[in-house]
Amino acid sequence: MRIEYNEKDDILYIRFSDEPVTRDESLNWHVHIGYSVEGIREISILEAKKRGYLPLKIDDVLKNAA
DSSP: OEEEEETTTTEEEEEOOOSOOOEEEESSSSEEEEEOSSSEEEEEEETTTTTTOOSOOOOHHHHTOO
């Protein structure tokens, strides 16, 4: 998994695999999902900081789930 943030454009990009995108879907104006044959390939969030998606917060349950 790779997480990138483009500060200039305020876009958060989360990539789960390198498979080719077979379908794109917009959940709303700001959240877009790219699917591969296997499932979700990537998530792009526009205006990430402005909309409160940044800074990323990881729930304590997930932090301790190792």
